[in-house]
Amino acid sequence: MQKRLLLNSQHLKITISRLCHQLIENHDDFSHSVILGMQPKGIFLAERIKSELEKITGKPIQLGYLDTTFYRDDFRRRNEVITANETKVPFIIEDKKVILIDDVLYTGRTVRAAMDAMIAYGRPAKVELLILIDRIHSRDIPVEASYVGKKVNTIQSQKVLVELKEQNKKTDNIWLIDKEKIK
Template identity: 45%
Template sequence: MQKQKIILTEKAMERTLDRLASEIAERRGDNEKLAIIGIQRRGADLAERLKKSLDETLGRRIPLGKLDINLYRDDWTTLTRQPSINCTEIPFDIEDASVILVDDVLFSGRTVRAALEAVLDFGRPRRVELLVLVDRGHRELPISADYVGKKIDTYGDEHVNVFVRERDEKDCVVLVS
């Protein structure tokens, strides 16, 4: 039987996203070419929330994009089922921009590697920084996040499930062991 432990409640998730938006504003708020790109699916939902908070804090509209990394995955040949392809929408020029790449969970680093490759197909940003709601460790690639909502220690066979109201009708983060 699987055990579930709530890592972030709805309120804790809201506070965490507010803190992360404040960190971005503090580090990059003066940069006029600041942009946010969320990794489909839940990273894109979180990116939309961060954008709203940053728009309000900075008093201007921050460009927002959504990125599907499925065509850039390095495990196509080992998948037992076809991945679900989502849309990529980057309706702004990323050339020389400071891009905040947003994902829900950082685990092996392979999703981020694929995302970086996909972003570079759109141009050459000045910098790309990574924001994750949860960093659960177990990296297979030398990748780390610049902005971390919550770092938790997990075992390799555990799972971190992020639920967002846009898709799941609730906000919380759950550790399943």
């Protein structure tokens, strides 16, 4: 299979705008809603969503970063040492609507770990999941996103490669690529 472009910079901008409008339909004025970007790559999308929501609504949106490293069910199974990322949740999520944001939904294991990690900050009233790319038919755990940028049917030997300007890339591009072709 060839490297295939899923979203370019323009399509990503349109997709983020659509996702923000869907959030606005379900979250009124965001006074009881918070965003948690999942480390490491979900934080870039979360920051863009927050910025766009604030531009559209004129209201401040609370944003935090959530690392799931030590909550993963495969944490002790790995041979290499895993470096944790920053968790920065400067608010309590008790009785709040939490919007978890990540770039790619694959097996669902990272989302499960995020649910465990979240509890340290309170018991949310509701948890929703916003995903840029949903790799359908690949779940190990029954997790479904509330908001999806694009659904993609993939096979095990493929990977979704997210390249964003925040990661020092020249342009935003989301690719479907064979794992062995990633350099």
